[in-house]
Amino acid sequence: MTPRRVLLKLSGEFLAGGRGFGVAPDATQALAKEIAAAVDRGDQLAVVVGAGNFWRGAQHGGSMDPATADYVGMLATVMNAVALQDALEQRGIHTRVQSAISMQEVAEPYIRRRALRHLEKGRVVIFGGGTGNPFFTTDTAAALRALEIDADMVLMAKSRVDGVYSDDPHRNPDAVRYERLSYLDVLNRGLEVMDATAISLCMDRGMPITVFDIFTEGNLVRLLAGDRIGTRISAEAEKTFAS
Numbered sequence: 001m002t003p004r005r006v007l008l009k010l011s012g013e014f015l016a017g018g019r020g021f022g023v024a025p026d027a028t029q030a031l032a033k034e035i036a037a038a039v040d041r042g043d044q045l046a047v048v049v050g051a052g053n054f055w056r057g058a059q060h061g062g063s064m065d066p067a068t069a070d071y072v073g074m075l076a077t078v079m080n081a082v083a084l085q086d087a088l089e090q091r092g093i094h095t096r097v098q099s100a101i102s103m104q105e106v107a108e109p110y111i112r113r114r115a116l117r118h119l120e121k122g123r124v125v126i127f128g129g130g131t132g133n134p135f136f137t138t139d140t141a142a143a144l145r146a147l148e149i150d151a152d153m154v155l156m157a158k159s160r161v162d163g164v165y166s167d168d169p170h171r172n173p174d175a176v177r178y179e180r181l182s183y184l185d186v187l188n189r190g191l192e193v194m195d196a197t198a199i200s201l202c203m204d205r206g207m208p209i210t211v212f213d214i215f216t217e218g219n220l221v222r223l224l225a226g227d228r229i230g231t232r233i234s235a236e237a238e239k240t241f242a243s
């Protein structure tokens, strides 16, 4: 079986667990466990991690220069990348952190060819620093890096929601879950999958996206094994799960 190469996008808030801020060991270890199981299967995993548990540039744009606020956000993603690296290494998984902003004492610089080599050797590559540019998000970094490393798919991890729904499933019992959606469906309906820049980039290059719940144990491995989990976004037409 050919190993799959995927780009997993983790929101920073996942690392905070129930605390809502900072890094909670139990949440970080739970994520590391899922990733380690996927690596053990032989798949190649690259990870882009956000920083919502520390800092979102937009929340500080009113009181700070917006670009400066975004740079703080990018620095915060590197803290998360290093914390996740530690949790993975505690499980014996080989990892490298590559940062889009140079900080050679804690991370390699982002070098595409080196990232590819790490992946081929079975190392998890964690991309920190977002795209390295303000006015972007880590969703866009995920789309960009996925294209650069020629990933088979972007995996948009969600917490305790198992895909994309027509409405908030916690508030509307009639909300339906989509098995498939097209990029344009997501853009036109403003569905909360990833931001529009990131979706557009995936659409332009035909990069498939799967939205799934990473906190359901074994989900990541099942997804990589080919089970129909979550919602798949590609150029194909919409389809809902039969209820």
Ligand code: UDP
Binding pocket: 010, 011, 012, 013, 049, 050, 051, 052, 053, 055, 056, 057, 058, 069, 070, 071, 072, 073, 074, 077, 129, 130, 131, 132, 133, 134, 135, 136, 137, 138, 139, 140, 141
């Ligand atoms: N950020 C940025 N450029 C990037 C990626 C991130 O300026 O390419 C900044 C931005 O301020 C953002 C913050 O870093 O709010 C944290 O990233 P994001 O909001 O995507 O994290 P997540 O919501 O996924 O935890």
